[in-house]
Amino acid sequence: MCYYNLQVKTADAVLIHMRGLKTPEHALKMLGPRDPSQPWVMLEVETELLANSVHQTNYSTLDNFFNRTMFYTRDADIRIHHGFIVRRGLDASLLPSIWRRPCIVEQDNFNSRQLAVSFISHCDDNAGRLKYVRELQKHVWVDVYGKCGDLKCGRSINVDRFFSIDDLCVRKAGENYLFFLAFENALCEDYVTEKLYIFLFYPIVPVVLGAADYSTIMPPHSYIDAQQYTPQQLALKLAHLAKHPQEYAKYLEWRKYYQPSTIGPYRVFCDLCVRLHQPDFYEHHVIENFREWFVVKANCNRNNTVLPSLRH
Template sequence: MGSLLVPTGKGRCYLPGFFRCYLPGFFRACLVIVSLLSLFSCWLYSTGRLHRLRRLGSSSPAQLLRDFPVKTFLKYWEDHGGRRLAAGSPPDFHDKMFTPVLEAFRNPDGRDGRRKRSGDVPKVVAYIDKAFLKTKWFVAHVRDIQEGHCPLPCTITTQLSEVTASPEDYTGFESGDCWSLVFGYIVETADAVFIHMKSIPSREKLLRDLRPRDPSQPWIMFEAETHFIASTKYKVNYRTLNGVFNRTMYYRRDADILFNHGFIVGRGDDASLLPRHWVREPLVHRANVTGRIAVAFISNCRARSNRLLYINELQKYTTVDVYGRCGRLKCGKSRYAEHEYRVDQDPCLRAAADKYLFYLAFENAICDDYATEKLYNLMFYPLVPVVLGGANYDDLLPPNSYIDARQYAPSELAEKLQHLAEHPQEYQTYLEWRKYYQPSTVGSSRVLCDLCTRLYDQAFYEENTIEDFYDWFVTKSHCTAWVAANGTGQRVA
């Protein structure tokens, strides 16, 4: 059993860690009362009040209570007692978008016992362009599956020999020249088909490659970005994809499989469930902060969110330094999710943490649930994020850990940032969450683990068709843009 250390002016007073006891409610309440009385005694001793009361002859309990300054004691409790107890108590925040993944790690034996099409371990065929096939991004996802980091196993392939091989002969993903599986019988042996949105040349080519879909086989539409840039290469008309897919893998919470660019998890038990490379101890303290107000890293200068318009307005009232193609300052390269990429070793982000107080995590589009690695990469460092996006950030981030720019006009936001910069103690309250939670450090390179997990869910194979794909993919994303006239969102097509 742990102990609670309460520092005093004349020594140290140890209290049992009662809040970790798993006793019946009545006994636990009694122990809490005893703990409070013990803390009260420590307070009397540390402040010299007990000695002073005895010297004055006022040592009766009634006299002690009558002379007891409640506000002073509560402040002492907050500073020396309550905070320590909170550090050892279960977190009261849970990342709602990441919870299904965490539950899969907590209960990894949740298999349905259903024999898959080609054995006990589900197989996935990936329909993906060879340009993406050879990127570190896709290789990183598959490596997590190969190395057993996912809570439940599956195999994913883009080659004929891998699909037809027996499980004991399976050697995992190897980057090759084949960019799609063009033989119908190969697809028939797979438990699901993973279709990369940016790799679809046309509806006709897709259906010709994959043959007609078995109603019980999931064809999973996968996309990491909004519909604005999902088909920049082939310019697919989304309306032509009506009736093609029956499952989705997307950043929106109404998708069958959630694509998260990052997550926040409680320290201790929750963090210990995950692969070590998914979370690392965040940087809590920093030295020699110069006190510049805000920084942004932006390379897409034509974002549908109009984030640069907001920043331009904000710069009229306070200092905002912009790095990347859209600013005058340069540092490093694009920071999209890579397996080898480590946020804690990024020299640009570390330099930003030593120089600035706030980080503008302004998304390229303001769409429901859309929050990218732009937000999570900087959560490792002790900066306060200022967000501009369509996500419900209360579901993603701990309380009092961020500032939502959509709640302020640029002039009002500048005033708030300046106020916090001039009041360090108040600013520090936005960093308190770091004592109890850890941010992800791998971006979205764990997303395929979610896919493997869902393949063990019998309901995932139930017959379903997205008849109006345009409505689901575009209309229901509810994308808006910031407009300078009144600082509110305005629907964009």
């Protein structure tokens, strides 16, 4: 747990990071007796497949423990977004200059750019993404950075830390590859990797693989959904677009009208502030069956490599 608890008695709410929670007793020991009028909020940015990987907490012990949730799912009290899309100019006009960031313009190096790149450091293949990538590599060249690949960028091969838009590795990939494989580490409804939004600042076409409905968060014809293709079919499509710049450019047309928000994941703090000022946030409420809410309703595919494109 995070031990920023010096003002817990006067706080309007307490955020408890799920991944750092050992037991409810541990939390009570750190935080002291509960104030019934103070909501305790479950905070987690990862899926349930990763969130409980450290302490292996028994979910039944968390029944009736949390009052509110701060999670990536649509039914969370405060939903965590890694990013979102806005109309060009609208986002920047409301921000201080230090946060204004235009998209990187299209490069003139189309013919010299390499085909595809991915950053993968969670090697437990819950989503079957590694199997998909390995199959894809049998047909086209794909560079994989991180613990699960053969390449590294910078001083560390570990790329599971939080990326920034100006990260050297991100810039290198965004400006020197045609496609970025934004493959999720878990097939969970509503879950979208932060790397997808970060790479939208660059003239690179994302190839997504996950259980989210990308059509609700991405502009039309701005991405390629790998769920619609076998690895061999996807290889043919990427190779075709790499040989036809005009067709490839159509996947970047959306950038004329929209852009990724420069607020990105920080929006959640504004959303939290709004909820803290709404009286209903403090009404009595508990999550009676934590496993039902956190695991079952999250609708994660736990059967490893069962992607439609990998079935025979």
